[in-house]
Amino acid sequence: MRIGLLGTGPWARMAHAPALSRHEKLDFAGVWGRRPEAAKELAERHGVRTYDDVDELFADVDAVAVALPPQVQAGLAARAARAGCHLLLDKPLAPTVEQGRAVVEAVAETGVASVVFFTTRFQPEPEAWITEQAGTPGWFTAHAQWLGSVFTSESPFATPWRREKGALWDVGPHALSVLLPVLGDVRGVTAAAYGPGDTAHVVLDHAGGASSTLTLSLTAPPAASGAALELRGEAGVAALPESSDGAVPALMRAADALLTSARTGRPHPCDAAFGLRVTEILTAADDLLNGGAR
Structure with a gap:
């Protein structure tokens, strides 16, 4: 499976890029980031291509791994799904229920596989x-x-x-x-x-x-x-x-789960729909912390 990485921050550098590079069943194809220089540096470190156009990356790969803030992840994840890319997402799925639901709807409409990386679930x-x-x-x-x-x-x-x-x-x-x-x-x-x-x-x-x-x-x-x-x-x-395992081996297992879901068509327990349910609960708690209605 050809996979691209969205993001160049600490988590992308410390976990995502090493996991994608080491995984024997993934072809790490390239990096896109909101900071072109950071994307170039990370891509060169792992011997892959830098993409300036995120839609070009979507067109070149079978899947994307996302290491971006949730408010950025949600919109790009829906776009990637509609481009036919399987999704290896980070938590939280989205900062609002509406944005999370848009990701779930895109996944359902296109039939792509999705896995949200809750670290503990993959150790x-x-x-x-x-x-x-x-x-x-x-x-x-x-x-x-x-x-x-x-x-x-x-x-x-x-x-x-x-x-x-x-x-x-x-x-x-x-x-x-x-x-x-x-x-x-x-x-x-x-x-x-x-x-x-x-x-x-x-x-x-x-x-x-x-x-x-x-x-x-x-x-x-x-x-x-x-x-x-x-x-x-x-x-x-x-x-x-x-x-006993850190983030990189856990992320590689999350990639295994994505590969299995893509191959079988069976949703993983930590798919985008589960990520949406977590967002709904967090939103209810956040409303209370900030004086909103239960």
């Missing part, structure tokens, strides 16, 4: 744990903490969109990607902004009767950063295991 130990817990009945509640130090350290990820949208939209999708397959869909959302910086607390009422709480921040002290998730129920207590 072996967490993925196996999620499958096991999803098959275990009687969960009562869960608590997730996703704490980053993006705004309290010299992080290259302190990008404008993260400063605008905060932890809810950056790490909230990771927590939801684990909770939803285990506890089921969400029928009620409560949220409050207590704590330093962008710290947010979200309470979810799941359709199966369980509840979950999320503590999310990109303003944690570096020594306090990390992710944890614990389930409690009839089976006792279960904690999400850490993974």
